[in-house]
Amino acid sequence: MASIRRRGPAQYQVRVAKKGYPAQVRTLRTKLEAEEWALTTELEMAKGVFISKALAETMTLGDALGKYLRQITPHKKSADSEANLIRRLKKNYLAARSMDSVMPHDLAQYRDSRLEVVSPRTVQWELALYSHLFNIAIREWGMPYLDNPVAKVGKPRVRNARSRRLAGDEEARIIDASPKWLRDILLFALETGCRRGEIVKLLWEDVDLEAHTALLRDPKSGSDRAVPLSVAAKGVLASTSKSGPSVFPVKPDAITKKFATLCLELGIEGLTFHDLRHEATSRLFEKGFNTMEVASITGHKTLTMLRRYTHLAASDLARRLD
Numbered sequence: 384m385a386s387i388r389r390r391g392p393a394q395y396q397v398r399v400a401k402k403g404y405p406a407q408v409r410t411l412r413t414k415l416e417a418e419e420w421a422l423t424t425e426l427e428m429a430k431g432v433f434i435s436k437a438l439a440e441t442m443t444l445g446d447a448l449g450k451y452l453r454q455i456t457p458h459k460k461s462a463d464s465e466a467n468l469i470r471r472l473k474k475n476y477l478a479a480r481s482m483d484s485v486m487p488h489d490l491a492q493y494r495d496s497r498l499e500v501v502s503p504r505t506v507q508w509e510l511a512l513y514s515h516l517f518n519i520a521i522r523e524w525g526m527p528y529l530d531n532p533v534a535k536v537g538k539p540r541v542r543n544a545r546s547r548r549l550a551g552d553e554e555a556r557i558i559d560a561s562p563k564w565l566r567d568i569l570l571f572a573l574e575t576g577c578r579r580g581e582i583v584k585l586l587w588e589d590v591d592l593e594a595h596t597a598l599l600r601d602p603k604s605g606s607d608r609a610v611p612l613s614v615a616a617k618g619v620l621a622s623t624s625k626s627g628p629s630v631f632p633v634k635p636d637a638i639t640k641k642f643a644t645l646c647l648e649l650g651i652e653g654l655t656f657h658d659l660r661h662e663a664t665s666r667l668f669e670k671g672f673n674t675m676e677v678a679s680i681t682g683h684k685t686l687t688m689l690r691r692y693t694h695l696a697a698s699d700l701a702r703r704l705d
Contacts, residue, residue: 385421387414399424444485445478450524451516460580463634468512482520487535494536503539510538547658548665556649557642565641567619568631569659574616576663576681579638579656585630592617599682608682664689 387397390410397417400406411417452469456462472478477485477493490513497506514533520526554573558566568582577585581599589598595612597620612620623630642656660681667677674689683689 385418385425387417387421389414397421399428401425401428403428442482443478444480444482445473447482447516447520447524448473448478451519455515455519464636465512467636468509472509472512482517482526483529485532487532490532490536494539498539503541506539507541510536547653547655548662549654549658553651553654557645557651560645560649562641564631564633565638565645567623568633568638569642570619571616571631572656572659573663573666574613574619575610576660576667577610578660578682579635581682583629583631583633583635583638586628587625587630588628590620590630592620608679610680 385397385399387395390396394410394412395414395417396408396410397420398406398408399421409417409420411420448469452466456465456469459465475493477489480489490510494506494510497509510533514531517529517531517533521529521531558569561569571577572579572582575597577599585597585599589600591597592612595617596609597612597616599608599610620630626632639656646652646654664677664681664683667680672680677683678689681689
């Protein structure tokens with residue numbers, strides 16, 4: 384038997400009690416919603432198919448994000464970056480909504496509003512986290528009745544093939560304006576093509592200056608990789624103080640933020656730290672390395688990912704044909 388009572392100007396509390404089931408209580412915005420929920424619940428109980436959705440009805444998206452941060456995030460390679468993302472998401476208006484009330488149109492509105500201020504890649508990252516959160520809740524947190532609303536939302540298109548390279552005196556200006564810790568990282572990145580995450584994980588015990596190599600452990604490519612060190616790269620390492628096990632003891636986000644701040648101050652537009660990897664890869668081709676050699680240095684998973692650089696090799700071939 385269902386009972387409905389008004390609580391405040393825009394809240395109705397509905398309670399359904401039936402023998403053999405624990406009492407179900409929910410607060411909704413309108414009396415019509417309360418009546419429909421009560422009717423659906425009673426019918427499911429009568430058919431013997433009722434499953435309590437109390438957990439999803441009481442756990443907010445913000446609560447779920449907090450649980451995800453404690454249980455899931457620490458086991459990821461990108462734990463620090465994801466922790467910062469989750470803290471931002473917990474401040475969003477959706478965080479106050481119950482898990483079962485988040486609908487695809489809510490996330491579509493969120494996607495469109497975010498695309499006005501951040502890149503499509505950032506929105507993709509945020510939606511991917513939401514999607515994994517709902518999948519974890521469905522599989523592991525006792526909410527098998529939930530649908531993943533992200534699965535029904537179109538993802539923004541991302542153009543991955545960036546072609547931004549350093550132009551004119553940009554490199555010299557950035558290097559001159561950088562504090563030493565960032566200058567070392569920038570020079571090392573340009574000489575090796577290493578990713579940001581690979582750079583900050585590099586340990587002194589994995590650097591062999593006599594063999595001219597640095598061993599990258601558990602990089603994004605999924606296996607350890609030895610990177611050859613140029614004279615300039617060895618010079619960077621030789622000038623870096625050994626204050627601990629890490630060669631570059633700094634957080635990944637600190638690199639990105641400082642680099643972005645410097646570019647803004649210098650009036651350099653459209654350049655990101657990751658573009659230095661593109662620059663380094665381009666320079667390897669310009670030095671005459673073939674595709675397989677470049678892939679072994681940079682750690683690109685497939686040769687297809689290096690296809691954007693083939694115009695460099697083609698230009699070199701044209702010069703040699705003259």
